[in-house]
Amino acid sequence: MTAGLLLALLLGGGLGAGGAGWYFRRLLRRERREKQRQMEAALRRQVDEVFAVFQAIDGGVYVADMDTHEILALTGRDRGSFDASVVGGKCYEQAGAGRPGPCLFCTNRILLDTAGQPGPPVIREFRNPWNNAWYLAIGRAIHWFDGRLVRMEIAINITERKRAEEALRRSEQNFRELVENSLVGIMLIQDGEIIFQNPEQQRLLGRLPRSFNLEEFTAVHPEDRGKVRESYRKISVGLAPQVDLDFRLYTGGRLDDTALVWVYCRARPIDFQGRKTVLISMMEITRIKELERLLRLQDRMSSLGRVAAGIAHEIRNPLSGINISLATLRQIYDQPQHRGKVEDIFRRLATASGKIEAVVKRVMDFSKPGQLHPRAMSLNEPVSEALELAGVFLSKHRIGLEVELAPSLPPCRLDPGQIEQVVLNLLTNSAEAMENLPREAVRRLKITTRVLADGVELLVDDSGPGLAPGVQEKIMDPFFTTKPEGTGIGLNISHRIINDHGGSLETCAGKLGGACFRIYLPASAV
């Protein structure tokens, strides 16, 4: 260009002033046009480069004339809405409003400030009714390369995000409905304060104020408060990932017995809104408890029935003694020379009657229905009682009983009747299992009690056929039985009874080659 100018000056100098002026003006015009063309090309290149960036986004960008709404340029990955074929068309035709003129929400007015200069960008979310897609639109007035002010709008397709948000909102709503209408009482506790209670929980516990100090457990029956407190502590300090327990609860905030129900409760720590929270769910199980009580009673009677033949023997023996002695007495009672014998017979009659009374008392004590009435005692006591009840039954089954009771067991909180029921169940189970052994087989049953570091244990070990593979896992399940006439409730109830005592009942490896059951019971706090 500089060389051209020099040449023009040289030539102009030679050709004269008049012709030179015309030539120069033409040259300058050409020069200006050329400059403008180059500038426009540079600007267009810049726009193209900027547009190239937007080819990467899901959505697109377009530029439209602010007066005519004509689309001047457009790009983007979102084909269909951002197709090159729509350049030259009107932007509102693409917005899907189906209007002959500009959209109602056209942002043109707000893109310019009062001085008619470009204002700050306008950001909005909108749904395109044509393709149902959601866009995040950022609009701004910019200077087009030909100098006029145009509207540039970047539209980012956010349909996925919107759908996810909607799904989340729906799912939250569903969860809320589930929780609100659940038959299970649900509540959330943070730092001992109730932060949420669903309606069922409000029914169970009463509508408690936020400041209510739950950790005093005033709504829990005094006898169950200890185990509830202990379970809550375990969860609070992270000793257990979850606790399940049942206890008696005063409902609706009333502390009288008419408000008392049984609940099954599960507590587990969760992260709620970023804070350590305890999730507590509760179910009223009063009716279940009542049925279970009846079932336990039935099981108690049936275990008594299993040893009935032995008990009959224990009564019939002294009764035989009485019968025979009476026959002798009839012969000699009026003969003075037999006075010594007569007195002897009286003594025997008294002994026999005492024995019968002892058996009857044992049976009556055992069959007496009752709630759990635990008291501190040695595990040996109910174990010995059960052995007494089953003694004749066991010897009838030709079982060699070996009893090894630890002489001084630490006391446990036990309901003697219930523990006796469990032991009797285990003894009769063993005896019945050994029934099927060959006649000459040795039948051994060993009962052992032992002191442990934090409690006591009872082992019932036999030389029977043992538990078949696959039976072990199911043996405590309700209604699971291996006996043709069995009900399958005995072991299940035994398991529950031991659980109620805070202990455990499980199978273990025995030493006599048959089945072995182990009961662990915690020692009572002194």
Add this chain to the structure above:
Amino acid sequence: MLLQNRDDLFAVLRQLNLLLVEDDELIRDSLELFFANEGCRLEVQASAEEGLQLVRVRDFDVVITDFRLPGMSGLDFLRVLQDMQPEAQKILLTAYMDEEVLAEAFRLGVHEFIEKPIATEDIEEALSRLIRRRRPDKQPLPEGV
């Protein structure tokens, strides 16, 4: 016919050697006294093992045993007795008439069963039947009967 009444029965029994194996002290003592009062010789033992020691050295005409005994059972005792003294009459006492036990007892030639609770009448009837059955067989009874 012989044994029309108790006196006849005991007249015969007085000539016989009787053994009772019973672990229940009350039954043992009361039966011992009952037979002693009738002038009969009833030896008593508390277990099958002790009973066996005795039958090894002495013959018995009638052996009464309880079924359920500590250690060796009454049936096992009778099985050994059958080998040693096949002529002895056997009576089994039991608190429960278990079919399996009954079948086994029959196989061993048990002559009578008495179910507990025992009354002296049951014993007297069983012994009467035993002796009546023995008589036609012309089995040698001790002299004087």
